[in-house]
Amino acid sequence: PRAVGVSKQDIREQIWDHMESQNLADFPRPVHHRIPNFKGSYLACQNIKDLDVFARTQEVKVDPDKPLEGVRLLALQSNKTLLVPTPRLRTGLFNKITPPPGATKDILRKCATSQGVRNYSVPIGLDSRVLVDLVVVGSVAVSEKGWRIGKGEG
Secondary structure, X not given: OOOOOOOHHHHHHHHHHHHHHOOOEOOOOOOOOOOOOXXXXXXXXXXXXXXXXXXXXXXXXXXXXXXXXHHHHHHHHOOOEEEEEOHHHOOOOEEXXXXXXXXXXXXXXXXXXXXXXXXXXXXXXXXXXXXXXXEEOOOOEEOOOOOEEOOOOO
8 A cells, every 4th residue: 555645756746846936947948857957056066076976986977967967067077987878778878978189178068968978979888897986866856864856767
């Protein structure tokens, strides 16, 4: 029997509805059924550079969601290997973002976007061996115990 209370989907719907009604989101909109790009997400991403684990990591996997673009950029600017999951594993497990030699700040910014993942990446197959030091994922909400309440597809 199902426990009585609020479901994870109820929480996600409340968050999405609140973000839309209060205009707390940036592109892409509407925010429903996705990890929402909230206003201030780029600034929030900057906090990762203060974590010891980020300083120590060499290979980082960052989800392709728009609000994590700032983390992807910091990984590239810090000369870390950046892996972005392939949506629905269509062409492999990850895309390894490989900026061109001597990439400028503007090129690195492009590499961190969804377009950059398409233009500056090499697919990593399902049978490849990778050593990921750090995993960064987005979420719609987080429980009081720290459990991720994603977008409802996992």
